[in-house]
Structure formats: structure tokens, C-alpha cells
Amino acid sequence: MSDQTTSKVDSRIEINALHILNPEGICNWALKVNQALASQSIVMAPFERPTGWPEHLRFQALPEDELLAAEGQCLCCALKSPLADLLRRLFMAVLTKKESSVTTVYVATYSRTPDCLVQTLKHAPFLAQRYRFGEYLCANATNKTV
Numbered sequence: 001m002s003d004q005t006t007s008k009v010d011s012r013i014e015i016n017a018l019h020i021l022n023p024e025g026i027c028n029w030a031l032k033v034n035q036a037l038a039s040q041s042i043v044m045a046p047f048e049r050p051t052g053w054p055e056h057l058r059f060q061a062l063p064e065d066e067l068l069a070a071e072g073q074c075l076c077c078a079l080k081s082p083l084a085d086l087l088r089r090l091f092m093a094v095l096t097k098k099e100s101s102v103t104t105v106y107v108a109t110y111s112r113t114p115d116c117l118v119q120t121l122k123h124a125p126f127l128a129q130r131y132r133f134g135e136y137l138c139a140n141a142t143n144k145t146v
Contacts, residue, residue: 012129013091013104014103015104016107018043018139021110026043026045027050033054038056040101042105044062046065060090066081084120104134
């Protein structure tokens with residue numbers, strides 16, 4: 001009998017928090033995203049789709065910046081939210097092929113910390129099984145992603 005250990009591939013959808021200063025900054029960032037990567041990505045932001053947004057990168061407006069609004073609040077408030085609901089609907093739409101495949105979600109925020117998102121992904125069972133936190137990215141004033 002072989003004593004091989006099999007490594008399990010994490011097939012959950014990656015969610016990155018993207019710190020922004022303004023809608024124009026995220027639009028400049030979006031224009032630099034590789035088209036092949038963008039075709040399997042979606043950006044969720046607390047404002048309407050900016051003018052000049054690239055067609056190859058999906059965009060979903062959020063009603064508010066929950067990561068900013070939830071700073072310092074308890075986790076239970078973050079579990080039932082428009083962002084969490086949108087992530088649930090996105091997963092189901094991809095699963096039922098109503099939406100094309102998604103490998104990465106970018107959640108744009110004015111918040112300087114992704115803690116609320118990280119905790120929500122750890123403690124909301126449906127989301128934790130389907131999504132994993134990736135990175136906290138910053139689109140700074142020079143529009144470079146750090």
C-alpha cells in the first residue's frame with residue numbers, strides 16, 4: 001500500500017479586497033487588467049459602473065460600501081448583507097450556467113482593512129465553502145496596484 005499524500009486543490013472562488021480612493025481610480029486599474037484574467041473576473045463596487053469601464057471586465061454595483069460601514073462592528077452584522085447575498089447569487093448563477101465562469105471576485109472598498117470580509121468568509125458556511133479570501137490590494141493615487 002502506497003503512503004502517498006494527496007494534496008487537495010482549493011477550487012473555491014478567490015475574493016480580493018481592492019482599496020480605492022475614487023471610482024476613477026478603479027476604472028484606471030480595470031483598464032490595466034489582463035483581458036484573459038478579466039474574462040473570468042467580476043468587480044463589485046459601491047457605485048454605478050464608471051464611464052469608460054472595459055467591456056471585458058464584469059461589474060456589479062453594490063448599494064453601499066459594507067466593508068467601510070462595518071469597520072469595528074460585530075461579525076453577526078456582516079453575515080446578512082447585500083454583498084453576501086450577491087456572492088450567494090453569483091455562485092448559483094455560475095453553477096446553473098446563467099453566468100459564465102468566475103475565478104476571481106474583486107470587492108472595491110474605501111475601507112483600509114478587509115477584516116470584515118475575511119471574517120465573513122470564515123464564518124458564513126455557504127460562503128466559506130465556495131469562496132476564499134485572496135489578497136488586499138491597493139489602487140493608489142498613481143493608479144498602480146500594490
